[in-house]
Amino acid sequence: xxxxxxxxxxxxxxxxxxxxxxxxxxxxxxxxxxxxxxxxxxxxxxxxxxxxxxxxxxxxxxxxxxxxxxxxxxxxxxxxxxxxxxxxxxxxxxxxxxxxxxxxxxxxxxxxxxxxxxxxxxxxxxxxxxxxxxxxxxxxxxxxxxxxxxxxxxxxxxxxxxxxxxxxxxxxxxxxxxxxxxxxxxxxxxxxxxxxxxxxxxxxxxxxxxxxxxxxxxxxxxxxxxxxxxxxxxxxxxxxxxxxxxxxxxxxxxxxxxxxxxxxxxxxxxxxxxxxxxxxxxxxxxxxxxxxxxxxxxxxxxxxxxxxxxxxxxxxxxxxxxxxxxxxxxxxxxxxxx
Amino acid sequence: xxxxxxxxxxxxxxxxxxxxxxxxxxxxxxxxxxxxxxxxxxxxxxxxxxxxxxxxxxxxxxxxxxxxxxxxxxxxxxxxxxxxxxxxxxxxxxxxxxxxxxxxxxxxxxxxxxxxxxxxxxxxxxxxxxxxxxxxxxxxxxxxxxxxxxxxxxxxxxxxxxxxxxxxxxxxxxxxxxxxxxxxxxxxxxxxxxxxxxxxxxxxxxxxxxxxxxxxxxxxxxxxxxxxxxxxxxxxxxxxxxxxxxxxxxxxxxxxxxxxxxxxxxxxxxxxxxxxxxxxxxxxxxxxxxxxxxxxxxxxxxxxxxxxxxxxxxxxxxxxxxxxxxxxxxxxxxxxxxxxxx
Numbered sequence: 001x002x003x004x005x006x007x008x009x010x011x012x013x014x015x016x017x018x019x020x021x022x023x024x025x026x027x028x029x030x031x032x033x034x035x036x037x038x039x040x041x042x043x044x045x046x047x048x049x050x051x052x053x054x055x056x057x058x059x060x061x062x063x064x065x066x067x068x069x070x071x072x073x074x075x076x077x078x079x080x081x082x083x084x085x086x087x088x089x090x091x092x093x094x095x096x097x098x099x100x101x102x103x104x105x106x107x108x109x110x111x112x113x114x115x116x117x118x119x120x121x122x123x124x125x126x127x128x129x130x131x132x133x134x135x136x137x138x139x140x141x142x143x144x145x146x147x148x149x150x151x152x153x154x155x156x157x158x159x160x161x162x163x164x165x166x167x168x169x170x171x172x173x174x175x176x177x178x179x180x181x182x183x184x185x186x187x188x189x190x191x192x193x194x195x196x197x198x199x200x201x202x203x204x205x206x207x208x209x210x211x212x213x214x215x216x217x218x219x220x221x222x223x224x225x226x227x228x229x230x231x232x233x234x235x236x237x238x239x240x241x242x243x244x245x246x247x248x249x250x251x252x253x254x255x256x257x258x259x260x261x262x263x264x265x266x267x268x269x270x271x272x273x274x275x276x277x278x279x280x281x282x283x284x285x286x287x288x289x290x291x292x293x294x295x296x297x298x299x300x301x302x303x304x305x306x307x308x309x310x311x312x313x314x315x316x317x318x319x320x321x322x323x324x325x326x327x328x329x330x331x332x333x334x335x336x337x338x
Numbered sequence: 339x340x341x342x343x344x345x346x347x348x349x350x351x352x353x354x355x356x357x358x359x360x361x362x363x364x365x366x367x368x369x370x371x372x373x374x375x376x377x378x379x380x381x382x383x384x385x386x387x388x389x390x391x392x393x394x395x396x397x398x399x400x401x402x403x404x405x406x407x408x409x410x411x412x413x414x415x416x417x418x419x420x421x422x423x424x425x426x427x428x429x430x431x432x433x434x435x436x437x438x439x440x441x442x443x444x445x446x447x448x449x450x451x452x453x454x455x456x457x458x459x460x461x462x463x464x465x466x467x468x469x470x471x472x473x474x475x476x477x478x479x480x481x482x483x484x485x486x487x488x489x490x491x492x493x494x495x496x497x498x499x500x501x502x503x504x505x506x507x508x509x510x511x512x513x514x515x516x517x518x519x520x521x522x523x524x525x526x527x528x529x530x531x532x533x534x535x536x537x538x539x540x541x542x543x544x545x546x547x548x549x550x551x552x553x554x555x556x557x558x559x560x561x562x563x564x565x566x567x568x569x570x571x572x573x574x575x576x577x578x579x580x581x582x583x584x585x586x587x588x589x590x591x592x593x594x595x596x597x598x599x600x601x602x603x604x605x606x607x608x609x610x611x612x613x614x615x616x617x618x619x620x621x622x623x624x625x626x627x628x629x630x631x632x633x634x635x636x637x638x639x640x641x642x643x644x645x646x647x648x649x650x651x652x653x654x655x656x657x658x659x660x661x662x663x664x665x666x667x668x669x670x671x672x673x674x675x676x677x678x679x680x
Binding site: 052053054055057059061062063074075077078079082084085086087089113114115 | 499
């Protein structure tokens, strides 16, 4: 009776004028039989009559847990607490953020607050971008790149205003920042609702299920944004203790620059896959079921962030393999320190 | 509770209960002895003393977010429809104020001296007993809890980075800011008006001794504390949030440097609500499995009241004489137990 499913939450980000409100109106007015509670910011304008609209204040505060970048949305904690008292009256929650908002505090709220974590699950971060104006936004603001870096789904909107060549260039810039997000092209935010709702992008079972849309490979390509991504694959099994020690230290030291981290790990002597994700310093991980027959067992780790040193991160990850320490005698499987 | 297993539960012989069908957000006892249960579906259910029928009142369009006893009789409620209401003992609903579309009236309070309070966002509105607006006080960030002192002369509001304290009748509304970094939620003022205590986001309590602004930090909780309740004369502060009732001594120099006492613990189930008896040093506690019990502070003796199974206890409260205890749960069960001598 008290065991009720967690309510899915979709976070909608994007610059003012990109088409966020149009998308929201579309989600709310389409006849899909679902009811959403909507948390909007005070500057939002919603044309749809919905009795579950909450006007939020975007109060960001720091958690007193020692990490300086661990900020959460205090208003969301209160609002979700209030909405839970109306459980059963809606199927999902949509949180719209202001155009200039950093998505991190919103995302972190769903991992840092025990009550929110128990009642809800983050479904996906959807970023709406204006195909025409995104290049200018990327040049003049850091939030635009952050919103793309955090996104699971990017709605490349206002396609009617750009040529195919311009669209391809915008996509290239998006993928240089975040090759793992799914890009949906649209005009007037017209997309099927299931393209943005019910995506389970933060479900550990689905981490890195998607292949990147732009394979950057191992060679450094040109970056035109200070936010970009790097990914690594290793073939030998991972030593869980080494990995935990390394990733904990990395997130603690560099968490401010690491916007999102995702990984699938194959531990030595374990027939299960381990999935890992982090938003800045807040990490979450669990086993996600048995290794399937024929699985090449290549552990994979992806970082999206700022000032990422590919060689340093690669060396760090490679050293997490059971026999990854260069001076360890070959065949040693217990992973003692070099 | 190991003590409670196989025990007779008072509710089975002396209780009356209802499945109300929505989250019991809060409960209170009005001046005439009527219990009011506020629900997540916007209704308030009134149980008059001795009445066999409970009255359902359609109060808010949405959820009731807060409920308290009004100045003399009846109740005040706040809802996510932006309304601040009075509910008379006969169930009549009147608007005291409409505080904004899409705004939530998340906290309400009243004092028998004739002052009422409702918080919306960063604003704390004060009204008199007739419903006239007295003033609007502003906090640096959204109000997360409000409390009057024992005499109704001061009102306190918790928020991010501390709490604010005002004199209700002051000509100039300058708050005394009680600062402490972090997000402060539930707030209480000790019955003698000497201490303010808040629960925090970080599974800890923070307190201020008002005479010298001495800080008090009370930590070690495995989850957030949502209920703070002083015993009648303010000797102890009972708290939820641990797998026992944690009570802090406010005497003999405490709680600074003193360890808290734990009552009715030991089975790993979180205490989700506490309410101190209005006269005796007895604490009523509700747990996440639905268990309700009484614990006597001096002896540590536990008396089982209601068995687990009705859902996590989300509301708990006494009538003024302490003869009746009411409880409500997240899954919509509400009960009243008659504890008077027979």
